[in-house]
Amino acid sequence: MAALLPLTLPASLVGEHRVDLTAKPSEGWAFTTYDVAANAAGETYALCGAGRYRPQAVASTDPFELNFTYHLLTRFAADGTPTATALLGGPTPGNVPTGLTEGSDMNLAVLPDGTVAISSAPGNTHLFSADLSRLVESWRAPWGWGEERTGDPFALSIDVTPAGRLLCATAEYGVSNYAGQVANLVALSEPGSTLGPGTKATLRAIATHDARTDRQTDADRRAHLVHDGTPVGGTNRPSPSLTELVSTDDRARHDYTDCELGRPAAMGDDLFVVPVFGRMYRSANRGQVFAFLLLDGDGAVRGRLEGMHRYEDSPYPGFCFTVVGDPYRGRAFHLNRHGLYAWDAEGRMRARIPTSDAPFTALTHFSLMGCSPAGELLLVHRKQHLLLRVPVPADLGDLESAVRAALKSYGPGRNALKRQYAPVNWHWSAHSARVHRF
Template sequence: MPYTLPLVLPDSLVDAHQLDLTAPYSAGWGVHAYDVVAAPNGETYALYSVSRYTPTVDRKEPDPAIAHFTYRVITRYSPDGVPQATALCCPWAPNEWASAVANGNDMTLCVLPDGLLTANAHPDRTTFIAPDLSEVVATYETEGRRSFEEFVPGDPFAGSISTTPSGRLLCVTSEYGVRGYGNSLPNIVGLADGALTPDHKPSIRAIASLDPEPARQTEDDLRPHVRFEGRPVGLDNRPRPSLTETFEPGALVSRFGLDQLGRPAPLSDDLFVVPAIARRGSRGGSFVFALVNDEAEVTGPLQGMDKWGDSPFTGECFNVAAGHGHAFHLNRYGLYAWDSDGQLQTKLSTQDKAFKPLKNFTLMTCSPAGELLLVHARQHLVLRVPVPGNLDQLGTAVEAALRGYTKERTALKNLWAPTEWHWVQPDAQAHRL
């Protein structure tokens, strides 16, 4: 199995918009990776965007060669790393086609136990996509609520979904008024009570909250499918003590305190890592990777990180991954690994020459096979790092993966002839979702 996968751009998209792949991103365009997930059968899916914005061009300019545009791109790879299909969704451009995928903030992917792919975005929009990316099967979506706008309930499910080892669904849902904001933001972590299908939306049992008392809620803000202690979450009903009450007790509400919920990662079927960070943080700012169990108990933080020396705010690296009973985090200062008790087992410092290349990667997730999936932000390549059973051997495994990355990157360059690390796939008619 190869270490390295390219984030491909269909040549039809590049040609239609006459993209100058040699232009720097400061010119107003770019490719940005959002998520990479793997299925139990070894297939991999990558979600990323390609966009262009030029201040001197009218926003309503219809000519695709100069108009502003944004697409989300989903690519499916075979177990041996070959791109099998690429689909475009969620376009923004004058006179563009309408996508059946529910667009939203912080979009991520999840492969459900039955093999269907979901694209999930806040506030609580879930789209089912066929495994071969051929079609959108169904959608649960809502507009959420904003201040001074008429509330339309819609049919929401979750803003992000992850699967536990046995196939339970770990979800994040939104609430109105979180930390005083006048819109719907992620605030609840919960477990789905049964299978999620296009024909069945299970209830979600809340196990953790970020903000214990969101502001200005009404009966409209109750979500019947998100429940705590048998009642819909909302108003005064949600798990407490919240993450802010646990880790910042008595602190005043502040944009520099814990006020943003990250995507949780399942350590096991009944133990999860929940990131919480300051929305306006900088190096040394507030963050915590909390351990929460399925009985709504916060059992502690992941230990061993210094707020300054190990700060995830440098480069804004907030993702946590988990697999086979271990949790992982990668930022500009190192790759960290913990056991299920939250004890730091290994730190691979990026000050060490062997691990310095890790500064260029972003951690996405851990695959069912126990591989860390990383994305190189500039070279637009996915790196798979097999995690050894003994974390004492993690450094050796990472060094091997980085050597494999260098070798396979050279082979891909010879095969694809990329332009400034943009991997254009010839004769690719990307399917529109």
Template sequence: MIQMYPLALPGTLVDHRRIDLAVLYSKGWGVHAYDVVGAPNGEVYALYGVYRHTYGVTDDEQDPGQANFGYRIITRYAPDGEVMASAVFRSDGAGEPSAVVDGGDMSLCVLPDGVLAISARPDNTTLVAPDLSRVLAAYDSKDRRPFGEFAPGDAFATSIGVTPSGRLLCTVAEYGVWRYGNLLTNIVGVADGPLTTTSKPAIEAIASLDPQPAHHSEVDSRAHAVHQGAPIGLANRPRPALTELVAGEDHLSNWDRSRLGRPVPLADDLFAVPMYARTFRGGSRGQPFVFALVNDQGEMTGRLHGLHEWRDSPFTGFCFNLAADPHRGHAYHLNRYGLYAWNRAGVLRAKLDTEDKAFKPLAHFALGACTPDGDLLLIHTKQHLILRVPAPEDLTGLAAAVEEALRAYTRRRTALKKQWTPVNWHWTQTSVPLHRL
């Protein structure tokens, strides 16, 4: 069923911070979506943020209507699109401590037992009750800081995905990737045990990006992430690395300073792993990228084929997300140039070009995820709405399904505007429970 979900700001937060929803983002504030995920019971969770960083305002500003701030919001939606609850936590740590461990590249996952996991780089994972009422547990890696003494924490994963049988597809950060003095995502691994409030499973590493992160010492080992029976770290990680494999295929491509995206499961034992070359300030369109197919034995069995480095470049707008429906074996990618869909073998089965009038609106959406029943969740980046697109069993019907969903989006957006009366596409709500985490 086609559904729409507004990324609503809590009215109490808007009032407390005196946020002028009509002001342009160029004035130093904004709303940004991070991730969206579907639960097996049909519910949907969205993670997004609101911030204000105004030039000239100092850190000691006390007036809540003037002070800079950063909040992250999680909202829970019923299968019919109704907002059920929201939770808010500070993302800048300024005077309002949170039980959620913050970090970069924050993402969501609904674990097999229904618990919501919030993960962030480097390897910080927070478990939250399904109703968003409280934090159940937190795994904090205690990020290593340059020139400071490092005390290892209790890390888990930078991102988590769930396979059909409940295996956890994870990424893990390492220090010194491409000689940077911080922790960047470098390892793909699989965990076969449950992640609970009292225990975490071992992550078996199956692939790496940088084969030799710099300046490792014993303190940089990840005891819960293992390869060949020993903790990841020092010289122990899967080899050859993904960058070594793709460099062997294309000797002209330079994979130094490349980045590892969030992998998605195509089956219990097959994963699509996005990786992309370094970005440049002056523009990166045409830089190489690979959506690698990797099995649970660490073998790169192929890739998602059919994309041109220039004409289909994800570097325009930095659209690097993949989504997957492992039950049907479908993988999806959306960027400024189109929506692409592959089968489990990596064969491109559908391309909906944004130059086509019917699919031009897709250029304003970002790819979120696939729900457990295979529906696509797309996020409108300017109107702050999630569109749920029922995906067909056969990818030959994808074009018709997306075209119908885009037509429905226009009609339902008008109805939502009458119901919610947003200001500059900013939605506010005050009638549902708001929890502080």
């Protein structure tokens, strides 16, 4: 049965800054969910952002006027009750984050020992204890001009396989003509590798996105990222590149020039889906090329996720670039403005649910964040800030019925939560969660 829980704001934060929850984004208030992850015990973690910016309030000391930027990592019990929140950031002149999650494209993962990892571009990784009371370890990679080669990065995204292997995307400096660090490597740890205080797991590169690395020097190599036993750099890297693998003809070579690497997702201990998206244009991008490659643990191509039409199923409207895997059952899922899609381990599409048909039109308001160890799709409503957990049946051919039932239960579940939390403009504030400030 589908479950619904609210993505909450700590009541203490709302009171401290006298937040006007009726404010609109155009008035400088924003609340966003970046990622959601679940553990085997049924607990859920949500990584959200809350910020207020008023140009005239930069020099103000009034809590009601003060600008602030927070990232909130919240833990929810199996019944949906918020139990703890790690509050990162604070009031900052000019709305510059001072928290630990500098960077963009933030990603959340629960490691085998229960530690929670936040990763963001270009390689920031922060580890928190399962109860969110302690910052266990922090590796940073600064963005600043002239600082690209400094810092101590780990990964910009992490996914975990059933055997505890870490599937990571990492950034490199000196790729093509890019000035800074860009996502360029897919890397994998070995079973039993640890990630913790003072211990950075060794990652073995299994795929290179763009092999144009003539500008790299020894200063750009990272000790924890290896290929053939030595740090990745220059020509010491997996070959051929992903860009070369998807550029099968002259037109594709043009469209995939300067393409982008998506977030890799595990479909098993030795099977991974790696999205590659064609170059982005300033005008409409619907119809641009994309590919969801299947790789094994050695980087060999096992095929692709098949069945999507380049235009009719395009992920570019709304920039719906997330592909999630269910590594315990060998499945993959993708949601965009046109439909919800599901594949088996061979890359065969087993379900396509078009959003043009009722009641599935409601899916256009959701973002697909992940798949729980129990086999539930984690869908977040972007405006109502609610997480819908949809159990996926063993037969993917029955997915449509499961999604239909989940959407049918969404309204009654939302009404029950409204009576419990009394939200303001779809913002859910909670008094029960313990708040840890960092």
